[in-house]
Amino acid sequence: MVDVAERWSASRAGSPSRLLARLFDWKPFLVVLCLMPAIGLLAVFLTYPLGLGLWLAFTDTKIGRAGEFVGLENFVSLWHDPIFWTAVGNTLVYTSVATVGKFALGLWLALLLNHHIPFKSIIRAIVLVPWIVPTVLSAVAFWWIYDPQYSIISYILKGLGWRETNVDFLGTPWHARFSLIAANIWRGIPFVAISLLAGLQTISPSLYEAAMLDGAGAWQRFRHITAPMLMPVLSVVLTFSVLFTFTDFQLVYAITRGGPINSTHLMATLAFQRGIPGGQLGEGAAIAVSMIPFLVAATLLSYFGLARRKWQQGEAND
Amino acid sequence: MTDATLSSPGPVPPAAAPDRLTVISWESGPRKLVTVYLPLACFVIVLLFPFYWMTVTTFKPNNELYNYKDFNPLFVHSPTLANVKKLFFDTDYPQWLWTSMLIAIAATALSIAVSVLAAYAIQRLRFRGASFVGLAIYLAYLVPPSILFIPLAAMVVKLGLFDSPFALILTYPTFLVPFCTWLLIGYFKSIPYELEECALIDGASRLQILRKITLPLAVPGLISAGIFAFTLSWNEFIYALAFIQSSEKKTLPVAVLTQLVQGDDYQWGALMAGALFGSIPVALFYSLFVDYYVSSLTGAVKE
Numbered sequence: 031m032v033d034v035a036e037r038w039s040a041s042r043a044g045s046p047s048r049l050l051a052r053l054f055d056w057k058p059f060l061v062v063l064c065l066m067p068a069i070g071l072l073a074v075f076l077t078y079p080l081g082l083g084l085w086l087a088f089t090d091t092k093i094g095r096a097g098e099f100v101g102l103e104n105f106v107s108l109w110h111d112p113i114f115w116t117a118v119g120n121t122l123v124y125t126s127v128a129t130v131g132k133f134a135l136g137l138w139l140a141l142l143l144n145h146h147i148p149f150k151s152i153i154r155a156i157v158l159v160p161w162i163v164p165t166v167l168s169a170v171a172f173w174w175i176y177d178p179q180y181s182i183i184s185y186i187l188k189g190l191g192w193r194e195t196n197v198d199f200l201g202t203p204w205h206a207r208f209s210l211i212a213a214n215i216w217r218g219i220p221f222v223a224i225s226l227l228a229g230l231q232t233i234s235p236s237l238y239e240a241a242m243l244d245g246a247g248a249w250q251r252f253r254h255i256t257a258p259m260l261m262p263v264l265s266v267v268l269t270f271s272v273l274f275t276f277t278d279f280q281l282v283y284a285i286t287r288g289g290p291i292n293s294t295h296l297m298a299t300l301a302f303q304r305g306i307p308g309g310q311l312g313e314g315a316a317i318a319v320s321m322i323p324f325l326v327a328a329t330l331l332s333y334f335g336l337a338r339r340k341w342q343q344g345e346a347n348d
Numbered sequence: 349m350t351d352a353t354l355s356s357p358g359p360v361p362p363a364a365a366p367d368r369l370t371v372i373s374w375e376s377g378p379r380k381l382v383t384v385y386l387p388l389a390c391f392v393i394v395l396l397f398p399f400y401w402m403t404v405t406t407f408k409p410n411n412e413l414y415n416y417k418d419f420n421p422l423f424v425h426s427p428t429l430a431n432v433k434k435l436f437f438d439t440d441y442p443q444w445l446w447t448s449m450l451i452a453i454a455a456t457a458l459s460i461a462v463s464v465l466a467a468y469a470i471q472r473l474r475f476r477g478a479s480f481v482g483l484a485i486y487l488a489y490l491v492p493p494s495i496l497f498i499p500l501a502a503m504v505v506k507l508g509l510f511d512s513p514f515a516l517i518l519t520y521p522t523f524l525v526p527f528c529t530w531l532l533i534g535y536f537k538s539i540p541y542e543l544e545e546c547a548l549i550d551g552a553s554r555l556q557i558l559r560k561i562t563l564p565l566a567v568p569g570l571i572s573a574g575i576f577a578f579t580l581s582w583n584e585f586i587y588a589l590a591f592i593q594s595s596e597k598k599t600l601p602v603a604v605l606t607q608l609v610q611g612d613d614y615q616w617g618a619l620m621a622g623a624l625f626g627s628i629p630v631a632l633f634y635s636l637f638v639d640y641y642v643s644s645l646t647g648a649v650k651e
Contacts, residue, residue: 054554055554057473057475057554058475060469060473060554060555061475063465064465064466064468064469064473065465065466065470065481067461068462068463068465068529069466069481071518071521071522071525072485072488072525072526075500075518075519075522076488076491076496076522079496079499079500079503080491080496080499082499082502082503083495083496086498086499086502091502093501093502093505094505135391142384142388143388145380145384147384153388155635155638156392156395156396157391157392157395158634159395159396159399159631159634160395160398162579162630162631162634163583163627163630164583164585164600164601164626164630165583165585165601166583166601166602166604166605167601167604167622167623167626168398168627170604170623171398171399171402171620171623174401174402174405174616174619174620175398175401177616180413180414180416180616182422216394216398219391219395220395273490273492274492276492277492277493277494277495278494279493279585279586280585280586283585283589283605284605297494301494301498302497302586302589305498305501306498306501306589306590311498311501311502314498315499318495318498319495321494321495322495325492329490
């Protein structure tokens with residue numbers, strides 16, 4: 031250590047411009063220097079576009095042509111647009127059903143993985159795979175699994191004798207919606223399960239032992255130990271999950287492209303369709319902006335709704 | 349505690365060291381089979397099935413692919429590389445792989461460099477408002493790309509970056525930097541501050557400390573941030589779809605979906621091969637570092 035320190039002070043004394051070295055030791059300068067790239071990048075490519083998006087929503091901008099301020103025109107036309115309302119309804123159904131599914135199954139998987147089982151780390155690694163692989167590529171696989179003629183699910187169901195005909199997974203609106211939700215749940219389970227597993231592992235086993243000595247059953251232990259101890263992790267994971275399911279784009283774009291006849295559009299895919307291939311940037315931005323109130327509400331609800339318990343228990347916020 | 353019991357060498361008399369968890373939770377053999385192993389097997393099968401199906405489809409010849417009567421579709425009867433050959437020699441697939449790789453590496457390098465500096469400043473330089481800046485960067489992660497892509501598309505066109513890889517290299521850090529900074533702040537927190545204090549007292553400058561002490565110690569954190577950033581950029585879709593137009597400049601996920609699907613005649617064999625070989629690089633990358641991955645994922649959630 032002394033040796034290293036000597037080398038440093040030697041190199042420092044020998045440096046040609048001591049003034050520059052002094053400048054780099056001046057903390058305010060260093061703070062600005064270190065933060066500038068991050069703040070600059072985020073300001074230019076995140077904060078500014080966010081503001082620009084709000085502005086575009088009130089203009090009639092098209093691709094390649096600057097727009098003029100048109101007030102609420104975009105929103106008024108969306109208000110009378112049945113496709114927009116279908117997309118809003120779809121997004122709400124998609125988010126709520128998929129979130130419930132993901133958390134029910136994810137929690138179950140986490141509880142299973144929390145048991146003492148052989149090859150635990152390998153199973154845990156395998157379980158994460160659907161989350162690692164590019165969503166679009168697994169969505170293409172689902173597209174093939176949902177094929178009207180050659181669906182493997184139909185084949186298996188027919189083989190088991192549960193069905194006579196092929197299942198039309200993507201042909202009718204409700205079938206298509208639930209097929210998309212199933213694919214979303216499939217993709218979301220790993221993240222929920224692995225995060226909740228991390229939460230489960232922080233719960234001390236002595237709590238369960240104490241409860242069992244007091245005669246608590248499996249359900250009582252889950253209800254009064256696991257659930258409350260898991261709440262802080264659960265609230266964070268839920269917030270993320272709701273946010274990213276609500277703004278999902280890839281699965282729907284890859285599997286149905288909003289079809290059949292615009293019945294499975296989410297707000298994000300509709301915004302894309304109107305904005306980029308359709309060229310109506312203003313209208314697309316208006317759809318994207320209409321997501322914001324929902325997002326803020328959903329985030330606040332899922333975060334504070336669940337995190338409240340933590341404050342009541344008088345724990346520190348972090 | 350049970351781990352220790354199982355891995356300890358030598359025979360352990362069962363009566364002397366009963367598996368405490370097993371005893372008190374009444375998880376005897378057959379019961380555990382039904383309540384744990386069976387559902388777990390179902391989960392693993394369902395979660396992996398799409399990949400199995402992808403692989404099987406890739407190596408099937410066309411006559412087998414569409415004939416469920418004579419061939420059991422769940423297995424390959426006469427495997428062929430025709431689909432793979434078609435993918436690599438008759439399409440721009442190698443080009444897309446290469447473009448994706450370059451963009452992902454460039455965006456990752458840029459984001460890591462920016463994030464290290466920001467995380468170091470926030471966690472170590474202890475200035476007033478550090479926690480506020482940290483919170484602001486965290487909130488930036490909550491802004492979804494679905495809201496940003498339309499104004500970003502307008503900006504990209506105006507900056508003359510439309511249809512250029514730089515459009516993606518510059519926009520990917522919007523979601524990579526918040527994530528990596530957040531992860532690295534957590535990692536820097538775990539490095540004892542005393543090490544830096546010692547170096548300060550010995551006369552090292554702040555930049556020397558960052559370069560010679562903090563960064564070497566933070567290598568595991570940098571690796572996990574790098575893996576996350578790479579997979580996130582590899583998987584990114586909406587920006588790549590909106591900002592890139594010409595076929596040869598597309599990233600792999602976009603190209604598979606837009607270039608391999610032509611008309612109503614889906615070439616499922618080639619399409620599945622495209623999906624499979626697009627998944628393998630991230631899967632490989634991930635399997636090499638799976639421990640970092642899981643621990644930083646769970647660590648990030650616990651923060």
